[in-house]
Amino acid sequence: MPMKVGDQVRSGRVVAEVSGRPVIVLPGRFPAYRELKSNDEGPDVRQLQQALRPRYGTPITGKFDPRTASDLRRLYKSIGYPAPTVEPSGEQKSDRAAPQGEARGAGEVTVAPKDTLRVPAGELFFVSELPATVGLVQAGVGGDGGGPLLTLTSGGWQLLVRLDDSTQQLLESMPQGGRFRLDGEEGVALRLVEIRADGDGGSATAAPGAQEPSPQPSTERAGDGPPNAEHKAVFAVTGTPKDAVVGQTRDIIVERGRSSTKAVVVPASAVWTAADGTVAVEAMADDGSTRKIEVEVLLSVRGRVAVRPTQGELPAGTKVVVAERDGEPVR
Known part of the structure; x- marks a missing residue:
């Protein structure tokens, strides 16, 4: 299990190894559902060709032709694994250098049948959106691999x-x-x-x-x-x-809300509502005189109120009346 949670996975990445064989991630809309071999045709072959095309320029024919087999061998070589092949007898083996001829006698050479590429469905893991992120790693080294190996997530x-x-x-x-x-x-x-x-x-x-x-x-x-x-x-x-x-x-x-950057924040106790429904604050000058300024309440949070004057001006830093004590305003 070479991956850990949070790793980024791109096309061609090996995300697990089972019994010495790789699980290779490729882009695709649906999972591999059968072994692929020479002359197979269908949407799964087309999907494989579409996944290989950005790397090797693979033609999209829908048929597992020699070019597709060659490009797939190149993919396996790039990740350091032999491509899966079968000998002419049908025995499964890994792709390796094989003699192309066998000497039978002086001047006599018999050409041996070439190995056939056969790719098990379990070695190709198609993901609809790449790159993806490893979300969970469920399997561990020494496990039987019978359940999910890991989970990939994609999108935002x-x-x-x-x-x-x-x-x-x-x-x-x-x-x-x-x-x-x-x-x-x-x-x-x-x-x-x-x-x-x-x-x-x-x-x-x-x-x-x-x-x-x-x-x-x-x-x-x-x-x-x-x-x-x-x-x-x-x-x-x-x-x-x-x-x-x-x-x-x-x-x-x-x-839940946000006041304008031009709003003035005053204590909630500074806001007065008159009998006619108008809302105002009393601004206090340095000489102790006060004047009423009508305001619009924009937002009230935890004893503080954001207001905007509807008449006159209420500059930041203005002292306002918050209460009266013995008939005198408290600022």
Whole structure:
């Protein structure tokens, strides 16, 4: 098992060795399903030719012809393994230098039949999207290789977050303009793809995902999923998080709103609502006089309010009245 979690896999890479034979990754839409040999025809042969073409210019004929066999031998040679062949008797062996003739007597030479290339389905592993990332390595040296050897993932990075009830309600009630950020990462955007119900455990874990993001988030409720199902949020990541690896825990910042950079922030106690519904703050001059300034409330968070004056000016640094004590304003 030459690969480890997080390794990048490209076309032609050997990701495992079973009984001394390689498992080679190639680009393709469907898995190999049969042994390939001379004169075979079909979509699997065409797929193999398409995978070899960028390296060797292999013609796309759909037939396992001598050129395809030659290019496949070149691939095996490039990764340091003999190509799998069968002798004319049908005995399986590895490709090796073989005598082309055998002396029978003075001036007499008999040409021996050439070995035939036969490629077992298990040696070619077609992946729909390359490069890919090693997500899991399930097998180990000395195992029987009967189960999955390793898992490859491709596509953009995703974050999978296990939700409790309060966090699920928070996400479902996100206002227009709300956004999500990866803590400590500038230039990396997050988008909520879906909230789904399933039975898997999980945590806030970075993982590349292969599925295409849905156009709008799905916000199914707990009653819509299987009994006792956990709900998880899937976030698509735009950009490449710094030092990201599969299985890494990351923090997401939920930003429900953001005020304009030109807004002025005042204590919540400085905002007064009149009987007619107008909202204002009282600005205090250095001589102690005050003046009323009508404002628009943009955002309120933890006792602080972002406001924008609708009449007059409210420069940053202006002292405002937050209360009255004995009839005198407190600033």
